[in-house]
Amino acid sequence: MAQAAVISQQPGSGPDAQSAAVALEGVKITFDLPDGGTYQAVDATDLAVRGDEFVAIVGPTGCGKSTLLNAAAGLLKPASGTVAIFGEPLSGLNRQAGYLFQQDSLMPWKTALENVAIGLEVAGVSGKEARDRAREWLGKVGLGAFGDRYPHMLSGGQRKRVGLAQVLIRDPKIIFMDEPFGPLDAQTRLIMGDLLLGLWSADRKAVMFVTHDLEEAISLADRVVIMSAGPSARIIGDYPIAIPRPRDISEIKLDPRFLAAHREIWHALKEEVLKGYRQSNGGA
Amino acid sequence: MAQAAVISQQPGSGPDAQSAAVALEGVKITFDLPDGGTYQAVDATDLAVRGDEFVAIVGPTGCGKSTLLNAAAGLLKPASGTVAIFGEPLSGLNRQAGYLFQQDSLMPWKTALENVAIGLEVAGVSGKEARDRAREWLGKVGLGAFGDRYPHMLSGGQRKRVGLAQVLIRDPKIIFMDEPFGPLDAQTRLIMGDLLLGLWSADRKAVMFVTHDLEEAISLADRVVIMSAGPSARIIGDYPIAIPRPRDISEIKLDPRFLAAHREIWHALKEEVLKGYRQSNGGA
Amino acid sequence: MKRAKLLLLQVLVAVVVIVIWHLISATTLFGDPKTMRFFFSTPIDVGGRIVQWVIGGTVWYHLGITLLEAALAFVIGSVGGILIGFWFARRPMVNAVFDPYVKAANALPRVVLAPIFALWLGLGIWSKVALGVTLVFFIVFFNVYQGVKEVSPSVLANARMLGMNERQLLRHVYLPSALSWMFSSLHTSVGFAMVGAVVGEYLGSSAGLGYLIQQAEGVFDVTGVFAGMFVLTACVLVIDWLVTKVENRLLVWRPQPAMASN
Amino acid sequence: MKRAKLLLLQVLVAVVVIVIWHLISATTLFGDPKTMRFFFSTPIDVGGRIVQWVIGGTVWYHLGITLLEAALAFVIGSVGGILIGFWFARRPMVNAVFDPYVKAANALPRVVLAPIFALWLGLGIWSKVALGVTLVFFIVFFNVYQGVKEVSPSVLANARMLGMNERQLLRHVYLPSALSWMFSSLHTSVGFAMVGAVVGEYLGSSAGLGYLIQQAEGVFDVTGVFAGMFVLTACVLVIDWLVTKVENRLLVWRPQPAMASN
Amino acid sequence: QEKKDITLGVGGKPLLYYLPLTIAEQKGFFKEEGLNVSINDFGGGAKSLQSLIGGSVDVVTGAYEHTIRMQQKGQEIQAVVELGQFPGIVLAVRKDLADKVKSAADFKGLKIGVTAPGSSTALAAQYALVKSGLAPTDAALIGIGGGASAVAAMKQGQVDVISHLDPVISKLETDGDISVLIDTRTAEGSKKLFGGSNPAAVLYAKSDFIKANPETMQRLTNAFVKSLHWIANASPEDIAAAVPAEYHLGDKDLYMKAVQGSKESYSKDGIVTKEGMDSMYNMLKTLEPEFASAQIDLGKTFDPQFVNKAPKQ
Ligand SMILES: Nc1ncnc2c1ncn2[C@@H]1O[C@H](COP(=O)(O)OP(=O)(O)OP(=O)(O)O)[C@@H](O)[C@H]1O
Ligand SMILES: Nc1ncnc2c1ncn2[C@@H]1O[C@H](COP(=O)(O)OP(=O)(O)OP(=O)(O)O)[C@@H](O)[C@H]1O
Numbered sequence A, B: 001m002a003q004a005a006v007i008s009q010q011p012g013s014g015p016d017a018q019s020a021a022v023a024l025e026g027v028k029i030t031f032d033l034p035d036g037g038t039y040q041a042v043d044a045t046d047l048a049v050r051g052d053e054f055v056a057i058v059g060p061t062g063c064g065k066s067t068l069l070n071a072a073a074g075l076l077k078p079a080s081g082t083v084a085i086f087g088e089p090l091s092g093l094n095r096q097a098g099y100l101f102q103q104d105s106l107m108p109w110k111t112a113l114e115n116v117a118i119g120l121e122v123a124g125v126s127g128k129e130a131r132d133r134a135r136e137w138l139g140k141v142g143l144g145a146f147g148d149r150y151p152h153m154l155s156g157g158q159r160k161r162v163g164l165a166q167v168l169i170r171d172p173k174i175i176f177m178d179e180p181f182g183p184l185d186a187q188t189r190l191i192m193g194d195l196l197l198g199l200w201s202a203d204r205k206a207v208m209f210v211t212h213d214l215e216e217a218i219s220l221a222d223r224v225v226i227m228s229a230g231p232s233a234r235i236i237g238d239y240p241i242a243i244p245r246p247r248d249i250s251e252i253k254l255d256p257r258f259l260a261a262h263r264e265i266w267h268a269l270k271e272e273v274l275k276g277y278r279q280s281n282g283g284a
Numbered sequence C, D: 001m002k003r004a005k006l007l008l009l010q011v012l013v014a015v016v017v018i019v020i021w022h023l024i025s026a027t028t029l030f031g032d033p034k035t036m037r038f039f040f041s042t043p044i045d046v047g048g049r050i051v052q053w054v055i056g057g058t059v060w061y062h063l064g065i066t067l068l069e070a071a072l073a074f075v076i077g078s079v080g081g082i083l084i085g086f087w088f089a090r091r092p093m094v095n096a097v098f099d100p101y102v103k104a105a106n107a108l109p110r111v112v113l114a115p116i117f118a119l120w121l122g123l124g125i126w127s128k129v130a131l132g133v134t135l136v137f138f139i140v141f142f143n144v145y146q147g148v149k150e151v152s153p154s155v156l157a158n159a160r161m162l163g164m165n166e167r168q169l170l171r172h173v174y175l176p177s178a179l180s181w182m183f184s185s186l187h188t189s190v191g192f193a194m195v196g197a198v199v200g201e202y203l204g205s206s207a208g209l210g211y212l213i214q215q216a217e218g219v220f221d222v223t224g225v226f227a228g229m230f231v232l233t234a235c236v237l238v239i240d241w242l243v244t245k246v247e248n249r250l251l252v253w254r255p256q257p258a259m260a261s262n
Numbered sequence E: 001q002e003k004k005d006i007t008l009g010v011g012g013k014p015l016l017y018y019l020p021l022t023i024a025e026q027k028g029f030f031k032e033e034g035l036n037v038s039i040n041d042f043g044g045g046a047k048s049l050q051s052l053i054g055g056s057v058d059v060v061t062g063a064y065e066h067t068i069r070m071q072q073k074g075q076e077i078q079a080v081v082e083l084g085q086f087p088g089i090v091l092a093v094r095k096d097l098a099d100k101v102k103s104a105a106d107f108k109g110l111k112i113g114v115t116a117p118g119s120s121t122a123l124a125a126q127y128a129l130v131k132s133g134l135a136p137t138d139a140a141l142i143g144i145g146g147g148a149s150a151v152a153a154m155k156q157g158q159v160d161v162i163s164h165l166d167p168v169i170s171k172l173e174t175d176g177d178i179s180v181l182i183d184t185r186t187a188e189g190s191k192k193l194f195g196g197s198n199p200a201a202v203l204y205a206k207s208d209f210i211k212a213n214p215e216t217m218q219r220l221t222n223a224f225v226k227s228l229h230w231i232a233n234a235s236p237e238d239i240a241a242a243v244p245a246e247y248h249l250g251d252k253d254l255y256m257k258a259v260q261g262s263k264e265s266y267s268k269d270g271i272v273t274k275e276g277m278d279s280m281y282n283m284l285k286t287l288e289p290e291f292a293s294a295q296i297d298l299g300k301t302f303d304p305q306f307v308n309k310a311p312k313q
């Protein structure tokens, strides 16, 4: 367990479940295995995210970050525990949320433009307006000239950015992002991070942001949550990031608060990864 | 164009085409677009990789890195120019190479173990031996307990590591890797990087390694190649990394040669990304 | 592979078949040519008969009726198969309950059903259409059902998170995703629609290609039977070509198959 | 949804159908019951006839023959469809040249072919098998062909880079990837194999369910016709159930459909 | 208001069995009677009867036997004019068996090709078996269909005996493949098997239809009687010239030979005789257990009023 230092708190900190945009309480997630057994991915986990809070989730690979987001999105039913969205227990899909998935999930039969526009069209915006706004959004993510391409004609990073535009254009109250900037180069990451922070600052929403890039997590988030290695992953650290906003994420790395947070979280994480590495080879 | 400083050379440096494991000469790649036009992704590019050389390729997202690897693997036919493998012009598939693709490409109907074993079985190794060695390899990538899982039951990072094992177990003379450590956390990256370097040092092969993580590129490679933003991407920088081997990649960041290289390449890259960002919105 | 070369090869195949046929019916290589002619006619006679039909104009009326029946069977069968296929795929309960009945219905011999259709639908074209529909429907149905089940889970999850309701999912996800399944089944069912119409006519009618063929068969007019079958076949090829056109239009988004050479 | 409830609902559907049937044949609700009985018999008579067949044992011999024919047709047709489907899909040249001929062959009315099969293959079971094969083959063929074309390009590229030769690609990539297509077509073709056998018997034979049905029809014994169809149907359901079992076995690797609730 | 537009069902119109229909159609006798007859051809006699019961055709030219069967099934249908007085079924044996198989008594264990199980050719074969002291199941009956497939079955030796109709029989005879044992196209052969005439094709309709449309039935009958007279006075050449050329079996001589062979079998006056009714009924009673106990009023199977009123020429 991470030692709560100056800037860190005990797990389960944050807003109380009542006022939270997303509140997981005692959420436990198990998968059935083909051999008849089960695999407990996530053990009783409490996590609450305020409606205007940006929470980054980090953790060793395979620990259960995507699984947790899936549960919050209503795509997975927890084996026990409850998920509440704005105080309402979630049953079925989380209709208030936008979700940028970790794996490719653009509709391959729609062009980049259509893929972005569809979120608006579904909500009843007229085709023309939806396409205009989608074009604008493609521009924001640096793909203005690629609107006519089908997904298989785009590079990995381009597809990811189309996905980003697809989610953000709908302006959902809750945003789940699973390694959104993974296949982007460092420079583009900064640009996209700026874009995201800009939007978020202008009109605050709840964001749950999974990343492997600790610097990214710290520079973007209000809180960084660390998960332990699976199986039975739990939240083992919850670190508020006290760097004031607005932040200049390309310069933030020089801030001493950044460095302190980074050092501490990195240490906690490293331990956890090595533990996970041993575990997933042996037990499970 | 990057200014060749102390540690950098002009593009097209490296071994001469005759002795190279992979030699691209004047390779130009165009894609047909559905509207009847074409998109020139890569412009006349020369790149030669020695049989014992580790070359990292970096560049802005969507510039043509995967495309270049595909050409070298024989999956794409260049519009003009030649690809030679160990001096032989390549026609059809590059049978000497292993390729870890950027996108998921495990066979979904095989378990992790079977996916790793298949490369050996295909080469005629008996089923039992192939499985034993595959089990060993799953252990090396930290997935010893996940052999029975089908790909859809693995996390993104776990799938990537299965892919890694699948490629490396065949021990090919040439290895192409497209963002192999992208969906891994920093700590696991280091472990995998160590694994890769260990193998490579013991029995040197030609490696072409695409990554967005400049630190990773510098700490692993003999040479870092920078591509310009597309369309018509070219190689605009070719930086030998003079840090002696064996390297301790978790400590290498403190090496002044590392820092110098990093600073220079980062600068060149940043320029290029911003240019690409402008271009892909406007022209193309 | 150039278009001309392809066409040449295709024609070559036809020529080879016709030559063998000619040898069968004109030489003693494969048995007594008189007997062979009795069963297989000769290519020249069949060709002559077709020309005569086309020039004399008799064939157009019959062909028109058969085509109309087949077209109706194809449209009704496919639309029905698509709608019910989607419905079953999206309503696991409905599917589970009716599954055995659908399978059972698919196993009923159509020839036996013909009188029942004649009873319900009279002797006009509709009883033949019904026969064609019973063939087309099941092929399309099973494929559409499977096509819907095969939708990529991550694309589906994404679409649902984008807020699509059931109807929108159908239009934007299930339908496009099932398209290649649907076209695969359409290629089969174009043929079966024709078969259904012809068999229906064959079993009782006063017009249509099946009627022509039946009349010819009763009087040992093999030339007529073969001529009828050729005309039929030619039509199916034209229709199938149209289906392929539409298919290529609708499936532009697919990746081209990777370099085939090894 | 519990199994018991499902079974209950299924039985309910059957009961409703039988009651309607009974009403048709016993009351004037749907028309003159005498005429209706002439065409549909009555549920009680048909049930009685089946029981009588089963107890008397007559049906087993005929059923055995039909099943044998259908099984052969199914196996030959599917294996042929799979092999040729794969061959065509992997050899674009072969495919391009023969494509129109395959489509054309699919459009030939089977009833017209029956005499030709009888000529070539005699009146034994093989002419019936051939008829079944012509139905099964095309369905499987088109689906396998499409299934091979649908292989994920990235999985395919990966497999090729892993050094697979054509045969290995077939076994490790194309075949598993086309499996769900193949099973979809098998569900249709099980029924069609039976139909082919029965129609073949119907058009000329000395044994089998089709013979029973035709004999009954010849003397206007609708009860016999319906009883024959029911026996047939029951068999198809059993075979289809087996296909489903095998399917579930072979497709364990698929992701379960995501949470269905909305 | 009587129906003038008549749909007529038939199972295999080109067959010589239905020649009177073709003649009436081709010679315009229906038109002369002011009728508009559309002819629907079915895959078999049974199917045309089914469409009559189902109401999709008004009248049928089909086997007389159907009228008896339908009475037993509670359906009232009546013949109004007889078209064939002998069934025209021929039992023949394959040439190479001719010296061993001399009569139906030698059929035991052989394979008999019939048009379809349950059809009149099958019944005739079974009747022949029973009459010569065998059981109806002593020989295997194989359905070999009506067209070229039947010829093929015999030529290839897949059946030993054939119980069939023209043109198959004429074709096989011409080719020298068979030797005829019983030929019911003639009075003599008919007597040998059935003990007398045995009504074959008749024109029948539902009793209600006949009651509701007496005038139309009269006209139909007139047309058919006219056709019968025409046939009686025509030479095979005349007949060959009257029917569509496609009916010629691809070989006009063969066709004329078949016509010649069948000519005697057409009814002279269109009347189903008492003797004919009895011989048919006896056959059914012998072969099918249901008829042994059935109450059949043969008088109801044929209504002679129209034939009697038809103009004699
Ligand atoms: N359908 C499934 N069946 C069984 N186990 C599963 C299934 N899906 C996920 N898992 C397991 O649950 C654990 C958590 O998976 P998850 O995808 O949430 O990891 P993650 O934290 O997102 O990892 P990564 O950073 O690699 O994406 C993993 O060990 C994975 O193997
Ligand atoms: N099939 C195709 N048709 C048209 N354009 C294509 C096709 N495939 C790739 N491209 C284009 O070629 C360019 C290079 O693509 P590539 O996948 O090589 O990029 P990359 O350098 O790998 O990028 P990333 O880092 O995002 O993976 C991109 O602009 C992409 O849009």
Ligand SMILES: [Mg+2]
Residues within 6 Å of the ligand: A065, A066, A067, A102, A178, B155, B156, B157
């Ligand atoms: Mg994940």
Ligand SMILES: [Mg+2]
Residues within 6 Å of the ligand: A155, A156, A157, B065, B066, B067, B102, B178
């Ligand atoms: Mg790439």
